[in-house]
Amino acid sequence: MLSKNQIKSLTGLKQKKYRQQHGLFVAEGVKTIQELLSSNLILQQLYTTVTFHLDTNLETLISESDLKKISSLKTPNQALAVFNIPEMEILPESGFILVLDDVRDPGNLGTIIRLCDWFGIENIICSEQTVDCYNPKVIQATMGSITRVHVSYTDLKTYLSTTKLPVYGAFMDGDNVYTETLVSEGVLVMGNEANGISEAIEKHIKKRVSIPRFGAVQATESLNVATATAILLSEFKRR
Amino acid sequence: MLSKNQIKSLTGLKQKKYRQQHGLFVAEGVKTIQELLSSNLILQQLYTTVTFHLDTNLETLISESDLKKISSLKTPNQALAVFNIPEMEILPESGFILVLDDVRDPGNLGTIIRLCDWFGIENIICSEQTVDCYNPKVIQATMGSITRVHVSYTDLKTYLSTTKLPVYGAFMDGDNVYTETLVSEGVLVMGNEANGISEAIEKHIKKRVSIPRFGAVQATESLNVATATAILLSEFKRR
Incomplete structure (x- = not known):
């Protein structure tokens, strides 16, 4: 007992x-x-x-x-x-890196970790306000993928201002991701569920991309961050 | 009071x-x-x-x-x-139709309805065992998209055996969706969270498609049905 x-x-x-x-x-x-x-x-x-x-x-x-x-x-x-909890590793400087700017929902982070595992993306770098990846609900939602994807937490402004990789970001008013030139080594930033990418982080983004909306004018305002990440990672990886 | x-x-x-x-x-x-x-x-x-x-x-x-x-x-x-609850409409016979074979989670159905709204897909046809789209958790997750996407419930075997549209289905061992010929008018079937598309429905599918896995051999077994639907709808619509 x-x-x-x-x-x-x-x-x-x-x-x-x-x-x-x-x-x-x-x-x-x-x-x-x-x-x-x-x-x-x-x-x-x-x-x-x-x-x-x-x-x-x-x-x-x-x-x-x-x-x-x-x-x-x-x-x-x-x-x-x-x-x-494994020791924090040195922040990655090459390959394809997903950056999360204040993703708050444990289910969304878990789903995103599982997506990275599927697409062979080994590194996620999160803002310090992003939900903790060792939160029990996140661990549950990753279905074991947490063992294959490294999740680090850091000050994103510092990281993004020093990285030599091209920095992409998901926005509502970015360029059409289907026709944009994408890269296999780079950083993709996804924003908070309600507010998107914060102003302080926006400054460090070189290419703004969007998923075109095909629905009627009055259609849904936005996609859930996990489904938007799914579509964007698919676009970066399939080419 | x-x-x-x-x-x-x-x-x-x-x-x-x-x-x-x-x-x-x-x-x-x-x-x-x-x-x-x-x-x-x-x-x-x-x-x-x-x-x-x-x-x-x-x-x-x-x-x-x-x-x-x-x-x-x-x-x-x-x-x-x-x-x-609006009157059940006649099942659609043209355009692009998403079919759900026993999707059980309200959050997944809500996210899928919102995705269809984004991609301009007006019709979802569900098996009778799929979670009810008027479940309060589904209504919540659709963020208003339920007003623009028609969701019908029917016996899928009958529907799929009579439709004249080409029928695609998502499988783990299907052909690479990135290189497959896709159509703008057709049916895409997505399966249950745990078991995928049922055997009885599988018989009616003409083209089996898959999202290729880029991760390591031991990577995650599958994608969540909502994220897989996001990637597949993006592929059908972008072409």
Whole structure:
């Protein structure tokens, strides 16, 4: 049985403050945990209702009711694991890099990480206000892709003012992405769900691109940031 | 003040059974309601904490606490309106039609309706097991696009076996969509979140298309149905 203190420290990891303080994050569900175990991530402890046949120091068998107490899910899925948050790597300077300027919704970030995995994009650089990629809802939505895509957080103004890569940005009034010259090595900036790319970041963007709207004049104002990212990454990669 | 019976019948509309029985659905939030009011939809009743200056027979001013009782939202947004579900139209036989085979997640359907609005696709035909487009979470996610995109429900086997349009379907092992010949008038079938397109429907598909994966061998197994739909609609429309 888990002690009150154990439950408290595990549920504390739902909060970014505690994740950063302890350098730990939580993943749930047998399939996600198995994906994470087969990566370079370091397991701290596994709490499970079914044995994974790991070293017994790392595996603790618990009851369904204990799992319910520590889970973030409405329907807990057999196991919860605590992993070390990997060391922040040096910011990438080559290849294709996706930059997120204040994406706030965990589901959107999770979907975007999964999209990058699909399109072979290894690096995402986020503004410090972007939702934490170790948020349990993000981890859930990535379906294991978090092990193959590096997500870094930094001051975007500094990063974008020093990068030598061409910087593209998604805007409502940019040039038609279908006819624009795109590059295989570059940076693509996507903005916040409600406000798009912020003014401070806009200054650093060399090419403004848009997805043309085919609908009626009164059609939807904008696309969701995850679906817009899907379409733009598809355009950059297919050429 | 709303009576217990009024609250009961309004909250009942969260369920498909009651929506169908009464031919009514609910929309929430000032912006969504305004979009719906400016469409062909027929308003049955508006319950609001701020006046819309409508005919007083149709507008009922209520308290925040009453709104909380009838709302499906965690943070109710000033108003809730009840509209008539429009009459089922005749299934379209021309143009570009999106077909959904058992898409179950309300957020996915809402995002897909918004995508169709963006790309000027006026018709979606759903299997009877697809989530109801008048589900409050779908209405919320469409951001008003439900007024410009017609969503019909029917037996897909019958529809697909009689249509004269070319039928495309999204599969994991289809032909590369980037190099395939696509058409401006046709049907594109998207499958269920977990199981893809069902066997019974697969028989009616003439062209199987896929979005190529650029990531490592062990990369993510699949894309979310809404992001895959975004990429495929972009491919069909840009040519």
